[in-house]
Amino acid sequence: MIRVAVFGAAGYIGGEVLRLLLGHPETEVTAAVSSRFPGKRVDSVHPNLRSATDLTFCDAEQVTECDVVLLATPHRSAMALVRQWASRTELLIDLSGDFRLRDADAYKRYYGVAHEAPELLDSFVPGIPELHRDELRTARLISVPGCMATAGLLALRPPAARRLIASRVLVDGRTGSSGSGATAGEGNLHAERSGAMRVFAPVAHRHEAEIAQHTGLDVRMTATGVEAVRGVQVVCHTELAPGADHRAVRAAYREAYSDEPFIRMVSHKRGVYRYPEPKILLGSNFCDIGHAADEGSDRLVVIAALDNLVKGGAGNAVQCLNVRMGWPESYGLSFPGLHPM
Amino acid sequence: MIRVAVFGAAGYIGGEVLRLLLGHPETEVTAAVSSRFPGKRVDSVHPNLRSATDLTFCDAEQVTECDVVLLATPHRSAMALVRQWASRTELLIDLSGDFRLRDADAYKRYYGVAHEAPELLDSFVPGIPELHRDELRTARLISVPGCMATAGLLALRPPAARRLIASRVLVDGRTGSSGSGATAGEGNLHAERSGAMRVFAPVAHRHEAEIAQHTGLDVRMTATGVEAVRGVQVVCHTELAPGADHRAVRAAYREAYSDEPFIRMVSHKRGVYRYPEPKILLGSNFCDIGHAADEGSDRLVVIAALDNLVKGGAGNAVQCLNVRMGWPESYGLSFPGLHPM
Amino acid sequence: MIRVAVFGAAGYIGGEVLRLLLGHPETEVTAAVSSRFPGKRVDSVHPNLRSATDLTFCDAEQVTECDVVLLATPHRSAMALVRQWASRTELLIDLSGDFRLRDADAYKRYYGVAHEAPELLDSFVPGIPELHRDELRTARLISVPGCMATAGLLALRPPAARRLIASRVLVDGRTGSSGSGATAGEGNLHAERSGAMRVFAPVAHRHEAEIAQHTGLDVRMTATGVEAVRGVQVVCHTELAPGADHRAVRAAYREAYSDEPFIRMVSHKRGVYRYPEPKILLGSNFCDIGHAADEGSDRLVVIAALDNLVKGGAGNAVQCLNVRMGWPESYGLSFPGLHPM
Amino acid sequence: MIRVAVFGAAGYIGGEVLRLLLGHPETEVTAAVSSRFPGKRVDSVHPNLRSATDLTFCDAEQVTECDVVLLATPHRSAMALVRQWASRTELLIDLSGDFRLRDADAYKRYYGVAHEAPELLDSFVPGIPELHRDELRTARLISVPGCMATAGLLALRPPAARRLIASRVLVDGRTGSSGSGATAGEGNLHAERSGAMRVFAPVAHRHEAEIAQHTGLDVRMTATGVEAVRGVQVVCHTELAPGADHRAVRAAYREAYSDEPFIRMVSHKRGVYRYPEPKILLGSNFCDIGHAADEGSDRLVVIAALDNLVKGGAGNAVQCLNVRMGWPESYGLSFPGLHPM
Structure with a gap:
């Protein structure tokens, strides 16, 4: 069994990481770190567990040897943990925003603070099996993208890579409330x-910025919170590139x-x-x-949906772990979803 | 125009008091007191306004002369305000729990602290027009009951007063989230x-305790939060008293x-x-x-529903004010509700 | 009192028309027509009433003399009623989609059937007080726009009329479930x-098509149903026209x-x-x-929200009626909305 | 692999049976019967699959040999299917209400029609592993209880069997909308x-009637639909029997x-x-x-919750199947639930 330490384990992404790893045939959670609830039972915070x-949360200092470190801590606080753990573990997977953007200036612009470990930015492999499966097999540092970013980049990459769409795309993202985390606010x-x-x-x-980085497109995004706890949807508005047609778009998705x-x-x-x-x-x-064409025009609408805490976070991380370890990719990830819901 | 000062105006009941008074033909809100947001615009907290x-919230100290004081402050904090204002205003209406129970011991038991103004408990007229309309016409101190209490006591009083039901009643209350107030918590x-x-x-x-006080019944209550923002429902489980029948129950409600x-x-x-x-x-x-009988048994189920912030609070207070001032009882209260919703 | 006959009174828009007219100081509902529920009490379908x-629904044949006819019937079925009533009443207000588009070809394209009364299309004044107040004062036939159309055209008209934005606009509409009506479906x-x-x-x-007609813009729309019963929001994505700036946009809205x-x-x-x-x-x-600018780019995002059954339908119709009759525009429309909700 | 034919497979319980059996290591779904959608893909109705x-729904006539028949058809329509299949299959599990009550008169009273196969009522083993595990190991006919019934009987059986509570119990049930099935209605x-x-x-x-049958108590029930798609909760109001105490109640649950x-x-x-x-x-x-005691009184409140389509239906059926086949009881049932949700 591979020993995994989870930091930020009392958050929503952290709880989902625990759920998936506890149901995974090859992993053992050896530490669930929470700065807010050390000593408290994990299932007192995540009652589904x-x-x-019978795990209890521990302090960061109590984490001992482990094979994999998984960071589900808030943005900005992962940087210090990466510095601390990058050399002490076989594999580190970061679920925060801190190592998603390759460019430290973009980080500053979008996160409002200077990056504390810019020299490590290039060492991270993006946690996107669909785009970086080969690199993930040997990765030591993995950065899992944001929830709406994952939906958006998976939606746009196939036609973008084949230059079938205009370079400018408008992404309309909708999200449930769990995306803003487990900390109460007004x-x-x-x-x-x-x-x-x-x-x-x-x-x-x-x-x-993440979608742009992974697709090469000029992406403009608007985000709306709608009534839901979990779940993210992006609606991408774009146009066919000159010479492209909808058949080519369909083929691009099929191929990819x-x-x-x-x-x-x-x-x-x-x-x-x-x-x-x-x-x-x-x-x-x-x-x-999914995608839809506007008959008699060049308009193309691409829609993607996922559970922000699973494929948009914890599940994607586990899929990356499976790829990295050479396990079947669906280990721990076989739940199909529910209907009705 | 009657000048009203509203304390606790940034809370959910307080906001509803403002909404109703601003649409009332005879009242003017001269102060909206909030300890949390002094100086802030009222509509920045209550965007429906x-x-x-153009009112802004003010501090308690800034409240000057007024005709009516309305307290929508949290339980326990109304006691000091009542002491301070009882003699300085023509009419004080308290929406907190502090003066609902006539018995200081019961207050201690249900609110966990000793009452600070037990000598005033008897001076309050219950803010229940259906039961105390005459006393309300001359009241100087009015205490509006709790939301589920209002539903429960209005549901049970007619058959209880005519001794048509067993003395023991089980009240199952369900409530939306606004009942727990505007302060964020886990x-x-x-x-x-x-x-x-x-x-x-x-x-x-x-x-x-409130339902018991107003009906003379031995009331046992269970309360559940369900998915809703506003709204309260009580389901009262009781039995016909010996000799009573469902026809008499119907007549009791009609009469009342x-x-x-x-x-x-x-x-x-x-x-x-x-x-x-x-x-x-x-x-x-x-x-x-509404009520339903179990054919061939003595079981009687009485159901009541209301908007916890209106008839369960602010609206009931305005209705009491209308009674007290001799205005038509529906002044400011004519909105019928929406369907669908 | 003005006598109003409401057709389609058992639907959601029809119910809202009834609610507003019953609370209106100058109107009397003399007929509530429903082909599904003739003889049934109105409040058995609209329990908020x-x-x-004490009204009951009646058949279309039972409608006698009245001053105003209000059609809240489904698309396609209003055409016959308009033919029948246009000459028999002082004022007819149609809330269906049948007379919104001035162009019979566009009607065919968007509604899938040929228009049955194309010769009347030009006689209708658009039920948009903000754009057509003067014409409405003397109108005999009024066609109230669709719910998302109203939000979209009110959002875009001021900058469009002043040529401050690009001609192509993308409108992302979100709607609650009441928009699809009171008839059960999968x-x-x-x-x-x-x-x-x-x-x-x-x-x-x-x-x-409606937004395009009223703004002169090339409008592309996407519509999503989100979790809500009532309520519509549009997010309009556009760009400043060459030479325009955000200050001019703000001024345009202020002026309008x-x-x-x-x-x-x-x-x-x-x-x-x-x-x-x-x-x-x-x-x-x-x-x-509301509107938001993307710093350092020409992007402009305009957002509008309304209650689809009120400003997006019944309320707008009543506002038009008020304008037409020379009554204060807010008659029957003073409810401010609720918070929290 | 055990071959299972599922009748009523397009309903909500039927879909959940499919989900669970498709993820079960020992079962194969050989027929998904739907009278409404024969020929249609299963995942067009249950998009989570x-x-x-790649299954498509088939007609009842197309069902050939199989090892297990699972009926998820509406009440009243299972009787004919049971007559038809009881002797042709190794195991039949009925999820409808038709064989839950042992008493044909009670069936008539609660379901409004005479039972068509009263002679078979005694042959069914109740599908409640917690109470009938041994009988289930050799059962040929199994009748799975209703969703709220399952919650209620599991909540009340331990103290009832040890005579720790009064014979009369009031059960307040709350349910989501999926309990009323997949057929649209007003x-x-x-x-x-x-x-x-x-x-x-x-x-x-x-x-x-079901809870009474399985606990020997005099059960009175009230049921309320609340905002949820899935999920059932029962709150059982009772009292300690003379001589019983809360410690004994706790021990009863622990033991059971x-x-x-x-x-x-x-x-x-x-x-x-x-x-x-x-x-x-x-x-x-x-x-x-869970249960709660009222200090200083004999009142006992027992609360139970479950997913009406899983432990309240399809999951319970699969658990029974596992017991019957001698498989680990959790086969196909390992999903722990989600938080937040």
């Missing part, structure tokens, strides 16, 4: 957040994703669930992608 | 509170409530909304009451 | 519709809307409700509009 | 069902359930999830049970 574990009080259609980032959402275990193409003419929708993906590691 | 008012974070069926008081909820402007009897054999349900009452001052 | 009315079953982020019109939503009773400009740097959001508008006739 | 199966339209607190059975809910794989005792003094709550159980086969 009752009977699944804006995520139930009475305020419930039933919201809240444009919290009309322009310049952080994830646009037909063998991918966690990507499903979803565009139906009939039925209730015609395009990707997060609610049937909750708990699963799938990213569903 | 944008364009309805339990009312959207991701935690959303979709809840949370039994937060399996036994001994405070409001059972047929002239009440804000009570509606709702028990239908068909349709979607057969029994009282809060969602169609949101924003309105109605309390809907 | 219990105690507000897709609006609670278990299927709940928690949805459902892109039901990735391209070519009908309302894009500073005297409008039901438009509020909402763009805040801080707070929970920084941009327009429908949940605090439910039941109210407001359309909130 | 995309990529999990009452489960999203706009009507959303945010509901709908007392649909103030007295005499069917499941009370400490080795049960899918029952967890949940009663905490602190934290957000102090008592059983369905939202963290969605998709899982757990039934959480």
